[in-house]
Amino acid sequence: MGSYNDMTGDVVGSGIETVTNRRDDAVRAAVEQGLLGPGSPIVGLLDVTGIRESAAALRAAFEEVTAPGTPVLHAFAVKATPLVPVLRLLREEGIGAEVASPGELALARAAGLRPEATVLDSPAKTPAELREALALGIAVNADNPQELDRIDALMSSATSRSPLGIRVNPQVGGGSIEATSTATATSKFGVALRDEGAREWVIQAYADRPWLTRLHAHTGSQGIPLSLMAQGVAETFALAEEINRRIGRRQIDTLDIGGGLPVNFASDATTPTYAQYARLLSEAVPGLFDGRYGLVTEFGRSLLAKHGTVVARVEYAKSAGGRPVAVTHAGVQVATRTVYMPGSWPLRIAAYDGKGRPKEGPAVVQDVAGPACFSGDLLAEGAALPLLEQGDFAAALDTGAYYFAHHYAYNSLARPGVYGFAPDGAGGVAFATVREPQSVEEIVAESGGAHAASLTALPMPKRR
Numbered sequence: 001m002g003s004y005n006d007m008t009g010d011v012v013g014s015g016i017e018t019v020t021n022r023r024d025d026a027v028r029a030a031v032e033q034g035l036l037g038p039g040s041p042i043v044g045l046l047d048v049t050g051i052r053e054s055a056a057a058l059r060a061a062f063e064e065v066t067a068p069g070t071p072v073l074h075a076f077a078v079k080a081t082p083l084v085p086v087l088r089l090l091r092e093e094g095i096g097a098e099v100a101s102p103g104e105l106a107l108a109r110a111a112g113l114r115p116e117a118t119v120l121d122s123p124a125k126t127p128a129e130l131r132e133a134l135a136l137g138i139a140v141n142a143d144n145p146q147e148l149d150r151i152d153a154l155m156s157s158a159t160s161r162s163p164l165g166i167r168v169n170p171q172v173g174g175g176s177i178e179a180t181s182t183a184t185a186t187s188k189f190g191v192a193l194r195d196e197g198a199r200e201w202v203i204q205a206y207a208d209r210p211w212l213t214r215l216h217a218h219t220g221s222q223g224i225p226l227s228l229m230a231q232g233v234a235e236t237f238a239l240a241e242e243i244n245r246r247i248g249r250r251q252i253d254t255l256d257i258g259g260g261l262p263v264n265f266a267s268d269a270t271t272p273t274y275a276q277y278a279r280l281l282s283e284a285v286p287g288l289f290d291g292r293y294g295l296v297t298e299f300g301r302s303l304l305a306k307h308g309t310v311v312a313r314v315e316y317a318k319s320a321g322g323r324p325v326a327v328t329h330a331g332v333q334v335a336t337r338t339v340y341m342p343g344s345w346p347l348r349i350a351a352y353d354g355k356g357r358p359k360e361g362p363a364v365v366q367d368v369a370g371p372a373c374f375s376g377d378l379l380a381e382g383a384a385l386p387l388l389e390q391g392d393f394a395a396a397l398d399t400g401a402y403y404f405a406h407h408y409a410y411n412s413l414a415r416p417g418v419y420g421f422a423p424d425g426a427g428g429v430a431f432a433t434v435r436e437p438q439s440v441e442e443i444v445a446e447s448g449g450a451h452a453a454s455l456t457a458l459p460m461p462k463r464r
Ligand SMILES: *Cc1c(COP(=O)(O)O)cnc(C)c1O
Pocket: 077, 079, 080, 098, 121, 218, 220, 221, 222, 258, 259, 260, 261, 298, 299, 300, 301, 302
């Protein structure tokens, strides 16, 4: 067993081995208990122990660097894993929710999250969404001047307990993946701080509105170097200091530093750690942690990615052009980013035999394909693994965030069931249902099944 180090917030000891063992035990138990097999050829598995450990590591990392008594809210970015039982588990571990749509807000509420532990950040909030958030007392970060106008109108007609702020884009630059870089010069998010007149506009917006007490930036996600993230936080902190100085009071009392800690998809090691990031921030921006500001963080991928595994049965094993191809049930519907952009989002694949035991044998270069009807539907191309054979299982690792919880309905492939697992206390593995597999009846219903005759019933123009 790895043990938890209170001083550093790191999991030390044989942590990696533990993660791997837990996963191997879960795959075997899933086969033995019938969650996985010919009739249910794909499942998503979530390592509940690992999720709890990551949540604890996040909290410990910031406790280590903040002045005693500093209010800190870690709001999990719900978009990373939008599953109600996961949000409830995180709630139990002291983690709130960052939501960005009416659906995500509803998920957070269904999980029992309190308004004080919830932050709303979407770039396209409607007046109705803003009204609901302010009525509930949920924190809102205004994305742009037009949204602030709408909040002005709501604030003039009602009072609200919602902490309110503005999202800025520090424009510090992007990382290696364009689609997840949010602080480029032309990013669609927040007020672009280096644009002409923007900084003055932000300062005046706070001067005019004593109820604006927060400042928010999220510099980006996977692919952003830690130093760039820290630079984004430093610029946000400097702006808050400037605003408070210019207004002559400590109006901004909380900084929301966003999420974005990158995830290592190349091995089971968790790197970078929350402890490393918190230490880097405390060196780069010491004033942020001296107790004058409350803190909000919005980590998503780094909390869940390494705790999810999608496991799919090899339906057929074949060969094409001399290359072995394992045709599995996991493809574009559960690994959309990887299939469409394999260069940016490669996944590790682990091979298991038909009993769910890690497969032994020499590494063979092979393709691991999905079930969808286009030739690019590959989980991995040219992966070196023990040869996958019919009835084996292929597991795509590190898929707990932005993968099987983000179903893409290509080919009307069903959403797989998702199950959490933990040791059962008697040497085995216990599973809990997180999400039922989607049935074909549900697919028909969601695809207009109740309106089968609606188009043919429309008036028909006379054919000439
Ligand atoms: C997506 C997002 C996050 C989470 O990003 P991760 O890379 O998953 O940590 C946090 N804040 C905002 C505003 C986001 O859009």
